[in-house]
Amino acid sequence: MDILYPMLGMIALSGFLILVLLASRLPPIIKYWGDLQFAEHSENLRPQLPRPLRLITENYNHVFEQPTLFFATCAYIYMAAQTDALNVGLAWAYVGLRMLHTITQVTVNNVTLRVSFFATSSACLVAMITREVLKLM
Numbered sequence: 001m002d003i004l005y006p007m008l009g010m011i012a013l014s015g016f017l018i019l020v021l022l023a024s025r026l027p028p029i030i031k032y033w034g035d036l037q038f039a040e041h042s043e044n045l046r047p048q049l050p051r052p053l054r055l056i057t058e059n060y061n062h063v064f065e066q067p068t069l070f071f072a073t074c075a076y077i078y079m080a081a082q083t084d085a086l087n088v089g090l091a092w093a094y095v096g097l098r099m100l101h102t103i104t105q106v107t108v109n110n111v112t113l114r115v116s117f118f119a120t121s122s123a124c125l126v127a128m129i130t131r132e133v134l135k136l137m
Contacts, residue, residue, distance in 0.1 A: 003083045006091035007074045013099055014063050021060045024053045059105040070094055073128050090124045097121035
């Protein structure tokens with residue numbers, strides 16, 4: 001069951017970003033109400049948003065990319081009854097690093113920092129996957 005808690009942490013981060021995205025998008029939506037057809041696709045609206053709002057949108061997209069593999073990996077570990085302290089630790093490290101990635105992207109957007117958080121979180125995820133594959137051999 002312990003492996004489900006980091007999953008919930010990542011779900012909570014995703015939910016928080018949904019709220020932040022909605023809150024940041026409401027003012028432009030209200031501003032253009034009645035003339036929103038030009039924003040039929042988000043890439044049409046995004047260039048007209050201020051930089052901080054674009055960063056929120058970009059991070060929102062990031063949270064729905066690689067973390068889907070994290071969710072699948074955690075679910076597999078749980079269903080295969082392979083939960084151990086190392087997997088749980090790697091999962092929490094992944095979530096913490098993704099949170100740091102989010103904070104960095106939506107505030108200072110220091111790409112060097114972001115890449116280091118992304119690469120390290122990716123290494124945690126690959127380690128979890130590798131451990132599970134090796135257990136099958």
